[in-house]
Amino acid sequence: MRKNIVAGNWKMNTTVPEGVNLAKEVNDAVAAAKGLKCDVVIGVPFTHLTAVKAVIDINKVGLAAENCANHVKGAYTGEVSAPMVASTGANYVILGHSERREYFNETNEMLKEKVDLALENGLKVIFCCGESLELREAGNYADFIKAEISESLFHLTAEQMADIVIAYEPIWAIGTGKTATSDQAQEVHTMIRALIAEKYGDKVADDMTILYGGSCKPSNAPELFAKPDIDGGLIGGASLKAADFMGIVTAF
Numbered sequence: 001m002r003k004n005i006v007a008g009n010w011k012m013n014t015t016v017p018e019g020v021n022l023a024k025e026v027n028d029a030v031a032a033a034k035g036l037k038c039d040v041v042i043g044v045p046f047t048h049l050t051a052v053k054a055v056i057d058i059n060k061v062g063l064a065a066e067n068c069a070n071h072v073k074g075a076y077t078g079e080v081s082a083p084m085v086a087s088t089g090a091n092y093v094i095l096g097h098s099e100r101r102e103y104f105n106e107t108n109e110m111l112k113e114k115v116d117l118a119l120e121n122g123l124k125v126i127f128c129c130g131e132s133l134e135l136r137e138a139g140n141y142a143d144f145i146k147a148e149i150s151e152s153l154f155h156l157t158a159e160q161m162a163d164i165v166i167a168y169e170p171i172w173a174i175g176t177g178k179t180a181t182s183d184q185a186q187e188v189h190t191m192i193r194a195l196i197a198e199k200y201g202d203k204v205a206d207d208m209t210i211l212y213g214g215s216c217k218p219s220n221a222p223e224l225f226a227k228p229d230i231d232g233g234l235i236g237g238a239s240l241k242a243a244d245f246m247g248i249v250t251a252f
């Protein structure tokens with residue numbers, strides 16, 4: 001049985017004290033909520049991981065880094081490795097966000113290395129994929145998304161795939177206020193699940209959690225999450241206010 005997950009991606013927002021307060025608010029709201037139908041994860045800047053870990057119940061609120069290096073250690077000034085992330089007590093890492101791909105030139109090959117290091121260090125991976133507006137309008141987004149997934153993930157075993165969550169995030173919908181319609185998202189999620197089934201079989205595909213991300217908010221989450229292949233969301237802007245984030249968490 002696959003899990004529903006709502007994961008926040010704070011990006012480069014909040015100071016450590018602000019982040020600690022936000023994490024406490026989310027943790028308290030999750031602890032108080034009855035009968036939640038999804039797991040909750042917050043993705044926070046590296047600087048916040050240890051302090052946030054200290055104020056949340058990791059069994060109720062998962063903790064993600066927003067990236068990790070494609071090297072284990074050494075002379076890579078400014079980088080943060082998967083073992084370092086794991087040593088904070090975080091249990092997830094977001095990899096392949098379109099902002100990392102675009103501004104920091106992350107390639108499918110580099111992401112393959114990052115995925116391996118994350119899994120080797122016991123981190124679950126929220127692996128992002130998604131097309132630009134140009135590709136969407138040209139109509140060849142499916143091949144692009146298939147390449148992102150197959151080139152970075154398809155060397156993994158079926159067992160390792162159990163620690164992967166896929167987040168479909170059309171770039172044209174991220175932070176733009178322009179959400180993909182629930183039908184557009186469902187179409188891509190179905191395609192992704194079929195791709196996984198083709199490679200790993202139906203069981204792995206059925207168990208795979210596939211999140212939608214891109215201007216998801218409390219008002220549109222219920223319609224998106226009602227689709228059979230949308231198993232939750234990766235939430236940017238709306239994860240920065242506990243009330244908005246909880247409005248999405250309770251949308252199932």
Ligand code: PEP
Pocket residue numbers: 009169173174175176177213214215216234235236237238
């Ligand atoms: C994101 O960056 O992962 C995201 C989905 O952002 P937003 O919700 O702000 O569109």
